[in-house]
Amino acid sequence: MSEKIYGQSRVDGITLLLYFVLVIFGFLAIYSSSHGTEQFHLDFSTQYGKQIIWIAVSVVVGAALFLIDVRFFEVFSYAFFGFWMLLLFLVIFFGVEVNGARSWFAIGSFRLQPAEFAKFGVALALSRYVSDIDTDMKSLRYQLITAAIIMTPIALIVLQGDAGSGLVFFSFILVLYREGLSGNVLILGIAAVIIAVLTFNFGFVVLVAALVILAGIITAFIYTNTSMLKWVWILALTCIGYSKGVDFAFNHLLQEHQQKRILVMLGLLDDPQGLGYNVNQSKIAIGSGGFWGKGYLQGTQTKGDFVPEQHTDFIFTSIGEEFGWVGSTVVIVVFVLLFMRISMLAERQRSKFSRVYAYCVLSVLFFHFLINIAMTINLAPVIGIPLPFFSYGGSSLISFTALLFLLLRLDANRENELDSYY
């Protein structure tokens, strides 16, 4: 790319390069999974043809960000947030239903998924709020407002029936951690996940019995230390209460297909024909790739359409099959390099808004990357979220591009920022 000078700094070439590497790699995978032939011929009715359009639109959108005043996004961040929350709300009533979720607007043949763009809105609002000079992360009021910014879209998306896309927003906790949220919160979160998994595995009753026995044994050892004893029992009761909550939520709040999904993922339910079908086919396609892969356009599972949703959520299977472990590792390494670069960009920002925003970008991209690839190899439940820059589809590619390019825009302007926000 040619070097564009804004103020005294310029667009970060490394990020741009990594971005294009990923987009091109993604296009190759889509080309293969949508029956591209060895003789390339341009046909806009095919998925790979449409993806070319989406790439072009994304680049145009990304470039357009450089034409808008850099203050614009910060000033209007709450407005952005409000706008996308409104769309998230409206889509519940006016959206079309796809795969049991009402999360798409349809205008003619054009379809738009507001949840993809809402990440952008939340990132801006969160950056604005957290970087605000008045915000004190230690006060309860600010913590509640921060939580509201994150939880509002989750609630709306869950109401659409697309819990998977909602989970993405929890990734913003990473931003908060960077900005001073106590590490105990993360530990608490991890403990919560472990207790939930144990509840699914052994059932609520067994868990209660185990906790009571454990607390009883501890009591026998430290019965003289009454203040510690008190805390042991409070902790045990909290765990029991939480476990009951999980149990209740699982049995009464989740729909049957979501319950099954969780059980299949935890290996408690074997279901190669039904829900496990995607994952099974996905593992077969990836696993059969071997060390070097079967060669580009030579994937037997890719050609035979064995992996459902291969061009969207399961696009990584095409990489795994045709480029093998080497190709998969290269893709993962490129992603990791991009994340390292973003984190570096974040740390060199003089404006706190820019830094928080950079961590928002990092969190969202990393969460998608991790969960998407993990679900194709059965390390995470199948929640329908795309692999950034790879998966077919305009909404996700445009929103990820805009998310990243705004960071480049902010970074290019960093020399003009005063340290006033620090």
Add this chain to the structure above:
Amino acid sequence: MTHNQNRSTIIRIAIVFFALILISKLFYLQVISDKYAEKAASLSIRAVIEFPDRGLITDRNNEIIVFNEDAHDLVVHFPFNKKEFDLDEFCRLVRFSKNEVEERLANARSSRYNGKGLFIKNLSATEFARIQEGLFQFPQFSIESRSDRKYKHNIAAHTLGYVAEISRRELERDKKEYYDIGENIGKSGLERHYEELLRGVKGKKYYLKDNTGKLKERYENGKNDTKAAVGKQLMTSLDVLIQEYGEKLMAGKTGSVVAIEPSTGEILAMVTSPGYKPDMFAIKNLGKNYSKLASDPEKPLLNRATSSVYPPGSTFKVAMALIALQEEVITPNTRFSCSNGFHLGGLTVRCHSHASMPNVQYSIQTSCNAFYCNAYREILHQDKFKTIEEGYNNWRGYLVRMGLGSTLGTDISSEKPGNVPNAAYFHRIHGENKWNYARIISMSIGQGELLLSPMQMANMSAMVANRGYYYTPHFIRGENIPNDFTEKHETGIDAKHFTTVIDGMRAVMTNGTGAYVQIPGIEICGKTGTAQNPHGENHSIFIAFAPKDNPKIAIATVVENAGYGATWAAPICTLMIEKYINRDSVSQRPALENKMFTSAITDKTKHE
């Protein structure tokens, strides 16, 4: 801000950590585990099999006995995608009810092998035409063509054996993984023994298929495909002329005939009766005939020529005479007295009326029992032996070298060893070396513990015809005969002793027990036998070879429960010899021939 910058480091480490987890799991799936590659291949690759024609089987004169006709099966490929399957349309095509289709699908699934299950076996010509036309709509089904056996000469069922669908156990034993479910394999006889030669090599063309089972392009441009190679023709040693003739002669009788070319060991004919026609076991007929024949009390599936064993009776005297001469305990002029039998204390072995004091040649001609009782004593109790065991083992060694009492190792697998007991057996009964020739005297005249198969008797006859050696009897002829069948088995008996014995066998035909069946113009040498059978009427036995000089055929016949050897077995043997040597000319003994063709021997006692 150092505190928070530490956190950025923690975040970076966490990212790398999670990425390493992904890479490790991928390494496990893609590099360490190979089950996914196998699963992928079974889902996305289909081998289309090209079956080569099975090799023809001919007789020794290149006359075709077995050839092929096409048979077709409808097979279904798994995993089966029901979403793409139009059940109603398919029911119309195969003309089954929905229930029947479902049931057959379930059966095919449970018995599938390598992703392929049998849906309809052996389509009729009209079914084949109709289904083939509409099958393009059902990519998960395909028609596979095999060939079935047809018989130009509907003879020699037990020798030829049959071909049928491979069983699950055979599939499991197939270590080279050549066979697939529904494929055919030689099940018995020559079809089984020469399976690899006859079957050829099937060809495979690999195609990619999609998730609906539709075939797409060739997998890796046909790089892994293999070409089919046609099965090789098997020339057997059988002579259609006498095999067919022997089966007619043995009709209505129970027993068997084995004829061998002495100079090569080639089996010219092997008849067993009652039997069955080989086309009853062609694939399309097997189902309706197999259980019927298997449960038949007459045991038509039993190959009596190799699997039934009998006391050889007086035919064994030929071997006894040779051993006595070789051991020099008698000379051609040695005479033993016979007063209507052999008497020792309370023991009597009766004999037929003949002039007393026979020499060895006369003893064969008249089948004198007393001569061999005496000869047995002389053989077993020589001065050079310290114990009866030594003497007995010396005698037994001759029998072993003659191929008696153990399987010969022919190229069909139904052989029984018969019985020539070892010394330990008698030690157990009578006490260690506390027995002598008198205790086992009945073996000297081919009775007692002694049991031989008709094949072994025919082989003994061939050994005599050869003047002292034999080749393992076998059915394969032409080039590339296994070495086992070209190796000469010496018996250690000098050729000069055969002159005496063969003269005796010739005298049997001219003046002795077989005179009644001699044929003008053919110098047959023979020996009758009448084996006592505790279960019923005696077995009629005859061994012979002809001509006396440069013998062309050696033969043995056993007719169960038929009485004297001269009455049934001898006529059948000599008619076979006449047919083999004179070929197409009419028998000089039409009345005898007709009697053999038409008589049935039924003896109720044999079923008890």
